[in-house]
Amino acid sequence: MTENAISVVGANKRYGSFTALDNVDFVVPTGSLTALLGPSGSGKSTLLRAIAGLDEPDTGSITINGRDVTRIPPQKRGIGFVFQHYAAFKHLSVRDNVAFGLKIRKKPKAEIKERVDNLLEVVGLAGFQNRYPNQLSGGQRQRMALARALAVDPEVLLLDEPFGALDAKVRDDLRTWLRRLHDTVHVTTVLVTHDQAEALDVADRIAVLNKGRVEQVGSPTEVYDQPANAFVMSFLGTVSSLNGILVRPHDIRVGLNPDMAVAVDDSAEAAGVTKATIDRIVVLGFEVRVELTSAVNGAPFTAQITRGDAEALNLAAGDTVYVRATRVPPIAGDAQTAPAQAVSLPS
Structure with missing residues (x-):
């Protein structure tokens, strides 16, 4: 098997005047779980559908395990596909839904039974073989859909927002299960x-897309801690602009005086201290969001601190505090409007 299970080279796709894919090069290593992440209209679903064969790129090529599948129909690509909505056969039992692809391929009955029973055990639906889709919860139906996609032993598994229709708690549980x-x-x-x-939770690798382009590909840690540009940093979590420097709110320390303690691993580049006024304090369970206004330029920004720190500091709206960025992610180009350096304290 090739090192990269999927390779997309020079893919372009337009719908009228809208560019869905803009000269995309993209690879998926064998055995990885790669997430395509981006806002609506970024091209992530178009790229997935092109890999699946449901959309054909205007130009470019797609290979799966070294085989050029650019012009090959979906059913001959060796893929399993799971959509956001379960697309279950309502009149078939769980067992028959999962077995459907195997029956189409005319596999022996004994082989089908063994494969289906094993998969239902793997996805946590053992004992549900004879139920019908309307007798399952949303999370159980999506597990059934994944079992059905895996039943035919696909070379690659493609998931198009499979948990998007589920409530937050079920979605959290299912991504851990996935x-x-x-x-x-x-x-x-x-x-x-x-x-x-x-x-960030489930993927080995994340590809961040924007306006039909792949902005960055890397491990969750790489794209979060070393974003390629301001878009990637902003899309991978909340950001604050502290006097023109982009930082994560949880990387802003709040203190009652300019001589706040400096952690051992703080970098010299992030040692600047700024005076600010607290506008609002919001308790978010174990964390506290502190909404502030900089005394340097009057711009609002947000810090995220622990509840314990907030209680120890006894913070309140209207208080004057001092803040400093303990970490400033390196961003190439001109994304950071100012270098990370000490900021003079206003009087």
Whole structure:
């Protein structure tokens, strides 16, 4: 098997005047779980559909395990596909839904039974074989859909926002389950999502798309801590502009005087201290969001601190505090409007 299970080279796709894919080069390593992440209209679903064969790129090529599939129909690409909506056969039992692809391929009955029973065990639906889709919860129906996609032993598994129609708690549970499932079956998987937490939680690699282009590909840690540009940084989590410097709110320390303690791992570049006024304090469970206004330029920004720190500081709206960025992600080009340096304290 090739090192990269999927390779997309020079893919372009336009719908009238709208550019859905703009000269996209993209690879998916064998056995990885890669998330395509981006806002609506970024091209992530178009790229997934092109890999699946549901959309054909205007130009460019797509290979799966070294085989050029650019002009090959979906059913001959060796893929499993799971949509946001379950597309279950309502008149068929769970067992028959999962077995459908195997029956179409005329596999022996004994082989089908063994494969289906094993998969239902893997996805946590053992004992549900004889139920019908309307007797399952949303999360159970999506597990059934994943079992059906895996039944035909696909070369790659493509997931198009599979948990988007579920409520937050079920979605959180299922993405944890999906990661465990992937570690069990090891099938090369591409997941489309607009949920940053989902991508960071389950993926080995994240490709961030914007306006039909791939802005950055890397591990969750790489794209979060070393964003290629301001768009990637902003899309991978909340950001604050502290006097023209982009920082994460949780990387802003809040203190009652300019001589606040400096952590051992603080960099010299992030040692600047700024005076600010607290506008609002919002308790978010174990964290506290502090909304502030900079005394340097009058611009609003946000810091995220622990509840324990907030209580120790006894913060209140209207207080004057001092803040400093403990970490400033390196961003190439002119994304940072000012270098990370000490900021003079206003009087």
